[in-house]
Amino acid sequence: MSRSRIVIVGAGFAGYQAARTLSRQFRGAAEIVLVNPNDYFLYMPLLPEVSSGILEPRRVSVSLAGTLPRVRLVLGEVDGVDFDRRHIHYVNPEGQGGELRYDRLLLTVGSVNKLLPIPGVAEHAHGFRGMPEALYLRDHVTRQVALAASTDDPAEAEARCTFVVVGAGYTGTEVAAHGKLFTDSLARQHNRPPLGVPGLRDDRRPRWMLLDIAPRVLPELDERLSRTAHRVLRKRGVDVRTEMSVKEATKDGVLLDDGEFIPTHSLIWCVGVRPDPLVEDIGLETARGRLVVDEYLRVPGQPDVMACGDAAAVPDLTRPGEFTPMTAQHAVRQGKVAARNLAASYGYGAPRAYKHRDLGFMVDLGGVQGAANPLHVPLSGPFANLVTRGYHLAAMPGNRIRVLADWALDGLLPRQAVQLGLVRSWSVPLESSSPETARVPEPEPQAEPDSKSEPKSEPDSKSKSEPESAAASEPASEPER
Ligand SMILES: Cc1cc2nc3c(=O)[nH]c(=O)nc-3n(C[C@H](O)[C@H](O)[C@H](O)COP(=O)(O)OP(=O)(O)OC[C@H]3O[C@@H](n4cnc5c(N)ncnc54)[C@H](O)[C@@H]3O)c2cc1C
Numbered sequence: 421m422s423r424s425r426i427v428i429v430g431a432g433f434a435g436y437q438a439a440r441t442l443s444r445q446f447r448g449a450a451e452i453v454l455v456n457p458n459d460y461f462l463y464m465p466l467l468p469e470v471s472s473g474i475l476e477p478r479r480v481s482v483s484l485a486g487t488l489p490r491v492r493l494v495l496g497e498v499d500g501v502d503f504d505r506r507h508i509h510y511v512n513p514e515g516q517g518g519e520l521r522y523d524r525l526l527l528t529v530g531s532v533n534k535l536l537p538i539p540g541v542a543e544h545a546h547g548f549r550g551m552p553e554a555l556y557l558r559d560h561v562t563r564q565v566a567l568a569a570s571t572d573d574p575a576e577a578e579a580r581c582t583f584v585v586v587g588a589g590y591t592g593t594e595v596a597a598h599g600k601l602f603t604d605s606l607a608r609q610h611n612r613p614p615l616g617v618p619g620l621r622d623d624r625r626p627r628w629m630l631l632d633i634a635p636r637v638l639p640e641l642d643e644r645l646s647r648t649a650h651r652v653l654r655k656r657g658v659d660v661r662t663e664m665s666v667k668e669a670t671k672d673g674v675l676l677d678d679g680e681f682i683p684t685h686s687l688i689w690c691v692g693v694r695p696d697p698l699v700e701d702i703g704l705e706t707a708r709g710r711l712v713v714d715e716y717l718r719v720p721g722q723p724d725v726m727a728c729g730d731a732a733a734v735p736d737l738t739r740p741g742e743f744t745p746m747t748a749q750h751a752v753r754q755g756k757v758a759a760r761n762l763a764a765s766y767g768y769g770a771p772r773a774y775k776h777r778d779l780g781f782m783v784d785l786g787g788v789q790g791a792a793n794p795l796h797v798p799l800s801g802p803f804a805n806l807v808t809r810g811y812h813l814a815a816m817p818g819n820r821i822r823v824l825a826d827w828a829l830d831g832l833l834p835r836q837a838v839q840l841g842l843v844r845s846w847s848v849p850l851e852s853s854s855p856e857t858a859r860v861p862e863p864e865p866q867a868e869p870d871s872k873s874e875p876k877s878e879p880d881s882k883s884k885s886e887p888e889s890a891a892a893s894e895p896a897s898e899p900e901r
Pocket residue numbers: 429430431432433434435455456457458462464465466467468496497498499528529530531548549550590591696698728729730731746747748749750751782856
């Protein structure tokens with residue numbers, strides 16, 4: 421008789437934790453299958469350090485095969501679930517489709533960038549939700565500073581050296597805080613021009629703006645963290661504008677709510693996230709776009725299906741009537757509870773309701789600055805930074821020595837003013853159901869197709885059926901690298 425199969429869709433905070441807990445508990449007694457588009461777990465909280473050149477991308481990408489030895493990894497993006505037949509359908513990274521039977525299913529597909537209906541934003545802004553976007557931003561910022569340094573036109577230099585971040589939650593705040601230090605470091609390297617080249621004079625210093633419609637930065641966190649973050653950003657020269665948003669984005673800049681036009685080529689969209697579109701596609705009940713589950717993380721009416729993390733509307737038992745916030749802190753703990761309750765469904769232990777009280781938050785503000793309130797004790801300055809970094813190291817399931825090595829190197833050496841140009845603007849559109857994968861151009865039709873060696877392309881592949889934004893329609897004009 422075949423072993424029972426538990427399929428987990430999504431290897432983020434919740435899915436990774438569930439897979440690890442289940443594999444340790446079952447020790448081969450059940451088959452644990454993890455379906456994910458990439459072969460790594462992305463430690464998202466350190467992504468701002470990737471876009472600002474402190475950490476190399478593989479440092480925050482923890483190998484699934486290397487750290488989950490008793491878990492079968494299936495590379496693919498799930499695009500349908502047949503609940504009657506208990507099968508999922510997925511498309512692998514080469515466009516081939518496949519099906520998998522499950523006995524139990526755990527959905528942990530996370531979230532994607534949230535869009536607002538503001539003219540021009542979908543075309544001209546970039547999000548910050550996955551590795552491709554972080555790599556794009558690092559290259560883009562490096563390129564803007566280099567182009568600003570080499571132009572004779574002061575207006576062009578100013579626009580290239582202006583970076584606008586919309587959304588002052590923890591993502592936007594960290595991106596702006598790290599971004600300013602990164603561009604200052606790049607500017608210093610461009611400020612030693614040969615004779616006759618303008619270089620980055622003082623009147624062309626990089627300028628970062630951080631906008632939010634809320635009255636304070638970090639609006640969802642403790643006010644003391646907001647005050648610390650605001651103070652650090654202002655001292656660093658970041659132009660923080662609260663109760664302010666964007667009315668329109670164009671290729672030359674952004675029009676603010678108050679009518680001011682900011683010339684820029686860099687609009688970074690950090691206004692929040694919405695659940696992965698798979699949640700809507702599978703046709704189960706949702707609440708605020710998230711898949712409805714009970715406090716045991718079970719999907720009502722589907723006895724073999726559970727869900728958790730950002731994608732699920734998990735009742736918050738500490739705040740009756742609310743759902744748990746979309747944070748890694750909750751996703752990890754829900755992953756553990758989901759694993760425990762899955763095991764209970766096989767008769768191992770008793771199921772447990774999910775209940776977790778917020779333990780505080782850590783915001784890395786770059787340099788030696790941070791704002792944190794572990795166990796609700798407010799911290800600021802270098803100590804907060806130390807605690808934040810220590811927490812991240814402890815929370816990462818691997819790569820700790822590599823991360824430490826990069827931090828040490830960053831303390832000793834200037835950031836590298838190098839852009840590789842591997843991720844282009846069109847391959848990371850803001851509106852994407854797969855921010856974890858960069859879009860690739862459609863392959864040229866082959867003169868003599870070799871039917872044996874060509875992978876069969878799936879017509880219903882999620883990445884191909886997505887609406888193409890204007891930003892995504894440039895591949896023909898961009899050289900392929
Ligand atoms: C820049 C940044 C910084 C952050 N910092 C913090 C922080 O400091 N503290 C904190 O608590 N939270 C932080 N968060 C939020 C936190 O990362 C999320 O709440 C958390 O990742 C949610 O976990 P999850 O498992 O639900 O989803 P994710 O971690 O997003 O994982 C979802 C997984 O599912 C995969 N997937 C998606 N669709 C499919 C599909 N159709 N088929 C198969 N696989 C699929 C994805 O590739 C991904 O691997 C941060 C987020 C960002 C973007």
